[in-house]
Amino acid sequence: MSIQGVSGISSSMIGSLVDLNNQLNDLQQELGTGQKSQTYAGLGVQRGLTVGLQSQLAAIGGFDDTITAVGTQLSVAQTALQGIATSADTVKQSAINSPFKIDQTGQTTDQQSAQGQLDQMLGALNTQVGNNYIFSGMSPDKPSVASLSQILNGSGTAAGFKQVLSERQQADGVGAQGRLLITSPGASQVAIAEDALNSPFGLKLAGVTSSLTGGGTVSGPSGPPVNPNSITVDFSGGNPSPGDTVKLAFNLPDGSTQDLTLTATSSSPPGAGQFTIGATTAQTATNF
Numbered sequence: 001m002s003i004q005g006v007s008g009i010s011s012s013m014i015g016s017l018v019d020l021n022n023q024l025n026d027l028q029q030e031l032g033t034g035q036k037s038q039t040y041a042g043l044g045v046q047r048g049l050t051v052g053l054q055s056q057l058a059a060i061g062g063f064d065d066t067i068t069a070v071g072t073q074l075s076v077a078q079t080a081l082q083g084i085a086t087s088a089d090t091v092k093q094s095a096i097n098s099p100f101k102i103d104q105t106g107q108t109t110d111q112q113s114a115q116g117q118l119d120q121m122l123g124a125l126n127t128q129v130g131n132n133y134i135f136s137g138m139s140p141d142k143p144s145v146a147s148l149s150q151i152l153n154g155s156g157t158a159a160g161f162k163q164v165l166s167e168r169q170q171a172d173g174v175g176a177q178g179r180l181l182i183t184s185p186g187a188s189q190v191a192i193a194e195d196a197l198n199s200p201f202g203l204k205l206a207g208v209t210s211s212l213t214g215g216g217t218v219s220g221p222s223g224p225p226v227n228p229n230s231i232t233v234d235f236s237g238g239n240p241s242p243g244d245t246v247k248l249a250f251n252l253p254d255g256s257t258q259d260l261t262l263t264a265t266s267s268s269p270p271g272a273g274q275f276t277i278g279a280t281t282a283q284t285a286t287n288f
Contacts, residue, residue: 073129080124080135087117087124119148171201172253178203186236188281190288192248193223193230204251205229211245212264214238218246233288235281240264242277246288262288 091114102108125135125144132140146155154160159167173179179195179202194205205221208231212218215237221229233246244264252258265274270287278284 073132073134076127076129077134080127083124084121087120091117115148122146122148122151168201168253173202178250180205184285185232186234188234188236188285190233190285191230192233194228197224197226197228199228201253203253205231206249206251206257208233208249209247212240213244214240216240216244233285235284235288239277239281239284242266 091110094110094113098108098110100108100110105112122145127134133142133144134140135144136142145151149155150158150160152160152162154163173195179199181191181193181195183191183193185191192205195202208218208220210216210218210233212235216233216235216239217237218231218233220231222231223229231248242265245261247259247261250258250260261273263274264277264284265271266277267274268276270276275284275288278287
């Protein structure tokens with residue numbers, strides 16, 4: 001008995017079965033992994049589209065992560081800002097409603113409360129999300145503000161607020177005269193002058209007005225650009241009448257203004273903001 005070879009038709013059928021088997025394997029793999037192919041080559045003409053879509057998906061994923069991170073930071077920032085607003089309102093209400101009473105520490109309850117609220121505000125400004133300080137702008141690795149102790153007491157060679165305040169108070173003059181020089185150029189005259197030309201410290205004379213009767217006069221400010229500001233109150237022309245006033249206007253170190261009005265009175269001793277009319281104009285000038 002002779003053995004014949006595989007005919008062309010049988011070979012074709014075997015090839016088809018092999019292809020079907022390969023397709024079945026691919027479909028089973030696709031079903032199990034959820035992927036059409038393990039390589040881009042297996043995608044055929046769709047491989048270019050797939051590469052583009054994967055790039056877009058990666059970008060969208062990055063956007064989503066960024067949105068989540070920004071949303072978290074905004075939420076934390078909003079909470080911190082609400083805390084700051086609450087602290088500010090607490091200090092305001094405390095100052096309005098509580099009595100002024102100094103305790104054994106030399107501070108009022110309001111001052112102690114304000115210090116505690118300031119500490120909370122600074123803590124809120126140094127809020128972190130992860131390793132980043134959210135209020136530090138371009139330097140998120142650094143705290144937004146210094147600590148309360150550093151601000152009040154200083155650190156190293158840096159002076160704190162308490163030292164700066166003390167130095168400013170000393171520079172503005174010890175006592176109640178604010179570095180003003182009060183002299184008597186004449187027996188019936190009073191001169192008030194700043195102690196230095198163009199000094200940034202102490203009270204600054206802005207003007208003087210009066211309702212003096214009986215011949216009294218006021219003049220100034222005069223002096224610049226060579227000498228410091230000064231004003232003169234001259235009673236040489238005669239004593240004022242009770243109720244006459246001299247109003248001095250000052251520029252204060254903090255940039256605000258303040259008027260001081262002195263009223264002539266026949267009472268002795270005079271009340272607050274008054275000066276006694278003397279028997280002579282020289283005595284009146286001394287009392288003023």
